[in-house]
Amino acid sequence: MSLSKCLLFGTQQISLFLSDKKFNLISCSEIGRNIVRVGIIGTGNFSEKVLQALRANSTINIVGGYDCPPFSDFELFPSLEDLLPVVDSILVFDILASNYDNLSLVIKYGKNLYLESPGLCSRRDLRNLEMLAYESGTVIQIGLKQRFYSFYNDLDKYEVTPRIIESSRFVKFNKKSTHLSVIDDLMLHDIDVTLKLSASEVKSIYSTAVGVLYRDPDVVNARIEFYNGCVANLSASKISNKEVHHTKFFQNNTYCSIDYVQQVLKVQNNTGEEAISGEEWGVRTCYRQAEDSDGYIAMLEKEVNSFYFCIANNTDPIAGISQYLQLQSVTDKIKEQLERNFTTNA
Numbered sequence: 001m002s003l004s005k006c007l008l009f010g011t012q013q014i015s016l017f018l019s020d021k022k023f024n025l026i027s028c029s030e031i032g033r034n035i036v037r038v039g040i041i042g043t044g045n046f047s048e049k050v051l052q053a054l055r056a057n058s059t060i061n062i063v064g065g066y067d068c069p070p071f072s073d074f075e076l077f078p079s080l081e082d083l084l085p086v087v088d089s090i091l092v093f094d095i096l097a098s099n100y101d102n103l104s105l106v107i108k109y110g111k112n113l114y115l116e117s118p119g120l121c122s123r124r125d126l127r128n129l130e131m132l133a134y135e136s137g138t139v140i141q142i143g144l145k146q147r148f149y150s151f152y153n154d155l156d157k158y159e160v161t162p163r164i165i166e167s168s169r170f171v172k173f174n175k176k177s178t179h180l181s182v183i184d185d186l187m188l189h190d191i192d193v194t195l196k197l198s199a200s201e202v203k204s205i206y207s208t209a210v211g212v213l214y215r216d217p218d219v220v221n222a223r224i225e226f227y228n229g230c231v232a233n234l235s236a237s238k239i240s241n242k243e244v245h246h247t248k249f250f251q252n253n254t255y256c257s258i259d260y261v262q263q264v265l266k267v268q269n270n271t272g273e274e275a276i277s278g279e280e281w282g283v284r285t286c287y288r289q290a291e292d293s294d295g296y297i298a299m300l301e302k303e304v305n306s307f308y309f310c311i312a313n314n315t316d317p318i319a320g321i322s323q324y325l326q327l328q329s330v331t332d333k334i335k336e337q338l339e340r341n342f343t344t345n346a
Contacts, residue, residue, distance in 0.1 A: 039084070039087035041083075042092055045116065057304055064086075088311070089307070090112070094116075096120075098119065100122075100128075108136070112140070114304070115140065117142075118324065133321075137314070139316075141307045142320060143303065148303055154287040158267065162249035162251045165231070165247065168245070169187065170242070171186060171243065172241065191224075201226065207223070207341060208221055209338050212239055221233070221234070260294075265286070267284070
């Protein structure tokens with residue numbers, strides 16, 4: 001069965017990948033112009049710049065917030081119970097405000113919820129929230145920003161069914177970044193991209209790590225095998241000599257390379273019609289993204305527009321609780337492996 005989902009981004013038509021199928025996005029004019037009344041909870045990443053970006057979005061109306069900074073022309077409500085009756089949806093940018101009591105109250109009031117990080121919620125909490133949302137007919141979207149990369153729009157020109165995926169994320173050494181978790185802060189991004197590209201259930205995971213400089217893992221490698229035959233090899237480090245972040249994948253007739261640092265997607269495609277000349281083969285195409293097209297504000301705009309579309313059309317989000325739980329399941333298995341396969345010289 002064909003799986004079709006849609007995502008709204010302004011008045012432009014964009015395409016992304018979901019599961020093993022491609023889907024096209026439709027413009028705002030195709031779904032009407034119902035304005036969604038939005039409330040904000042907490043501080044966290046909620047800044048005046050974020051507020052300005054949200055106010056510029058014609059599909060939503062910012063009513064006010066609870067426990068937020070006192071911005072100009074932004075109404076502060078004395079309690080969450082006072083805010084909820086006057087809004088349709090809630091945005092939470094603050095992990096400290098993302099406790100189960102707050103979130104479950106939002107859903108019980110029948111409000112849609114965008115949650116940037118559910119870090120304070122257990123798996124049981126998230127499953128309960130998912131059930132409450134199902135019963136109330138509301139939408140819960142998680143802040144998995146990597147699922148909204150502009151690169152996916154360019155990849156829509158190709159049939160993406162990778163057999164081999166290689167990802168590397170190396171952060172240049174800095175004493176201030178020693179607190180980083182190689183898995184949760186660095187590798188998490190590439191794991192989610194891999195899960196999306198592979199479009200299959202995980203078959204097995206093997207991981208190993210080493211503490212080159214510190215007693216916790218400095219370098220981590222994970223191998224993930226999927227039931228459809230796809231194999232992914234992921235590496236991450238926080239003690240590199242230079243900044244590197246790229247994903248490469250190989251499939252029949254096509255090789256793709258995504259450089260997240262330079263914002264470049266390179267595709268080498270063999271259509272069978274081009275002759276091999278010298279050391280060259282196939283057709284090479286380079287896609288360059290606009291500067292800061294995947295910056296925080298730009299990605300948030302895509303997420304909010306996706307959130308609006310799901311509300312307006314009663315569809316499931318492409319970054320919902322089920323996707324987040326799958327991601328957490330994989331990272332947990334990697335950590336379990338490291339309990340046996342981690343070595344350090346300290």
